Amino acid sequence: MPRPVSGPIVGVDVGGTKTQIVASGPGVDIDVIVPSPSWRHGSLFDDVANFDRLSEAVLSAVGRAPTATVIGAHGVDNAGQRQRATALLRDRLPGLVDVVNDAVLLAPAMRRDTAICVIAGTGSIVVGAGPDGAPIAADGHGWLIADDASAPGLARGAVLAVLRAVDRDGAAALRDPLARSLLDALGAHDAVELALRFQADASEDTWGRLAPRVFEALAAGSPLAREVVERATAHLADLVMAVRARGARGRDVIAAGGVMTAQPALAAGLRTAVAARDGALNVTVLDTAPAFGALALAHRLAARSAPKGTS
Numbered sequence: 045m046p047r048p049v050s051g052p053i054v055g056v057d058v059g060g061t062k063t064q065i066v067a068s069g070p071g072v073d074i075d076v077i078v079p080s081p082s083w084r085h086g087s088l089f090d091d092v093a094n095f096d097r098l099s100e101a102v103l104s105a106v107g108r109a110p111t112a113t114v115i116g117a118h119g120v121d122n123a124g125q126r127q128r129a130t131a132l133l134r135d136r137l138p139g140l141v142d143v144v145n146d147a148v149l150l151a152p153a154m155r156r157d158t159a160i161c162v163i164a165g166t167g168s169i170v171v172g173a174g175p176d177g178a179p180i181a182a183d184g185h186g187w188l189i190a191d192d193a194s195a196p197g198l199a200r201g202a203v204l205a206v207l208r209a210v211d212r213d214g215a216a217a218l219r220d221p222l223a224r225s226l227l228d229a230l231g232a233h234d235a236v237e238l239a240l241r242f243q244a245d246a247s248e249d250t251w252g253r254l255a256p257r258v259f260e261a262l263a264a265g266s267p268l269a270r271e272v273v274e275r276a277t278a279h280l281a282d283l284v285m286a287v288r289a290r291g292a293r294g295r296d297v298i299a300a301g302g303v304m305t306a307q308p309a310l311a312a313g314l315r316t317a318v319a320a321r322d323g324a325l326n327v328t329v330l331d332t333a334p335a336f337g338a339l340a341l342a343h344r345l346a347a348r349s350a351p352k353g354t355s
Contacts, residue, residue: 051139053346054110055339056102057146058088058117060166060248061302063098064335065105068343075335076105088119092132099136109138112346114338116146118167121184140345144338147171148179150298150330152344153337158294160284160325164276164310165301166252168193170283172292180292182283187248193276193310195252195303201275202226202258203242205268210235222261222268229254259307277313285321300330 052069059080067074083097102113113133120129120143129143147169150161160172168191169184187196202222209217217223218235232238242251261269284297297318304310315327 051109051111052106053339053342054102054106054113055149055335055337055342056098056113056115057149057333057335057338058084058098058115058119059146059302060118063101064333065102066333066335066339067106067110068339069111072106074106078105088117088129089125095129095132095136099133102137112140112342112349113137113142114342114345115141115143116149116334116338116341117143118146120145121169121181123178140342140349142341142345144341145169145171145179145181145184146334147181147184148173149334149337149341150300151294151296151337152340153330153332153334154296154298154328155340156294156296156298159296159298160287160292160294162280162284162297162299162304162314163301164193164280164299164304166194166196166248167191168197168280168301170280170287172287172290172294174291175293180287180290182286183279187251188246192279193303194301195255196248198258198272198276198303199242199251199254201272202254202269203238205272207235207239209268217268220261220268221264221266222258222272225257225261226254229257255303256307259309262309273309273313274317277310277317280314281317281321284318284325288322295325297325297327298330299327300334305329 052067052072054067057064061080063078063080065076078101083101084094085091088094120126126143134141147161147163151159162170171179171181174180183190191197206223230241232241258269258272299314311329318325318327
């Protein structure tokens with residue numbers, strides 16, 4: 045393990061769209077946000093130079109060599125990925141370095157020792173910790189095939205709900221506010237064009253930009269939008285139950301992510317869905333930036349590595 049250097053403690057939250065870097069120490073109080081695409085080309089592991097650029101972004105923001113850095117990263121979803129990312133960043137950053145999935149940041153950000161963490165944003169995933177502290181995760185498999193409560197997943201679910209409604213009820217289904225909104229967004233005249241245009245421009249960003257329309261339609265009384273949101277929150281609640289069944293500890297459920305924090309209807313639906321499955325669980329929406337969870341973990345990392353008799 046690299047020997048600690050004298051410097052600030054750093055926490056980093058790498059999300060799908062933005063990277064937040066926070067640091068603390070004597071005379072140090074840093075909170076910087078940079079767009080993730082400014083340093084990440086493709087997914088995190090698509091280009092090894094991503095790790096060079098991420099390290100440069102951290103050192104540029106902090107201005108000096110850190111004592112300890114913990115990075116919570118979207119796309120680091122299993123032990124092998126965590127080990128690889130940690131090894132690559134230890135080669136590029138001074139001091140102590142650890143990498144975790146970004147969902148792991150939620151519990152320390154809320155000053156909890158143990159919690160089941162739910163993220164719904166660019167992606168969606170549920171992560172708990174087993175008796176040995178090892179993460180237990182569900183979903184997070186990617187916007188195209190899974191992550192049903194993510195922004196692109198909600199858009200995919202919305203289009204499918206409209207298409208299934210047309211299958212069932214014919215063109216009358218297109219009068220639903222959600223259907224009208226999606227037709228307008230994609231410049232489509234009917235269900236056939238809606239399906240074609242949605243698939244023709246398939247990307248995480250393009251689909252994700254449609255997600256707010258689901259909640260606008262819900263506020264306008266759309267039965268289809270209600271169906272989409274209820275299905276997404278039921279999916280998340282089922283994943284919470286799944287990780288608990290696999291050994292995840294704690295009765296606190298902490299929810300975060302861009303969609304979760306921006307859309308109260310999603311958070312309310314999650315509370316309802318979780319309560320229906322286990323009324324003893326307590327659902328809380330994160331009220332601080334996840335990067336501060338990374339900072340708390342970095343302080344713990346530095347404390348564990350400090351020579352005995354020092355603080």
